[in-house]
Amino acid sequence: MLKRIHHAAIICSDYQVSRDFYTRILGLSIIAETYRAERASYKLDLALPDGSQIELFSFPDAPPRVSRPEAQGLRHLAFEVDDVSVCKAMLEAQGLAVEDVRMDELTGRRFVFFADPDDLPLELYEASPR
Template sequence: MKTIGIHHIAIICSDYEKSKMFYVNILGFAIIKETFRAERNSYKLDLRINNYTQIELFSFPNPPKRLSNPEACGLRHLAFCIENIEETVAYLKLHNIETENIRIDEVTGRKFTFFQDPDNLPLEIYEV
């Protein structure tokens, strides 16, 4: 098997409009397609991160809460590449999004930090 990248990341949110605003208006991902699935009373919002990668944002009535901390077995967090971490942190703070202190990756020497989406999904920004 030869993989050339990640096609999409699926996220289930608890408040569709709030999460849509966060991912589109704050993080700046472009809407590819928005679909309401009446039989599930559910939205599916396809968002473009770049030419290859998308986020599929789903809403379902009464989804269960996240059951574990990021250190538990399974998906830990999503990390986005950025060019300037200080500018990105300042931008997030302008939108009332708290970030952790900027850290240095001890292996690569690159700067990174974490913040959360509206459902407390851990997100990372990593300076490349």
């Protein structure tokens, strides 16, 4: 029945800051950008190389969501990468604070956490060797 995750939707507090973060810093491609005047809201569809997407929304007066420590709900969004250390260095070169690289005890793969402009926890998770 379920095949894969099609998209994750994120509501941001500052549309232009988040747009810049996801496109320029993370390098996601824009599929479509729509301004919905009746809702005073932007919707930005972003593509990852595997075809999955992130929908970035802005809504006026959206309430903040408790994110840490370990609040209920979506814990974090993880992106698969070939080399965690290389990606970590690229993010740090853009001025982002990135946690230390850790090892997943269950899979033996490396991972690291950082945050988007609204403090949404994001993870880079190293692909398994081919």
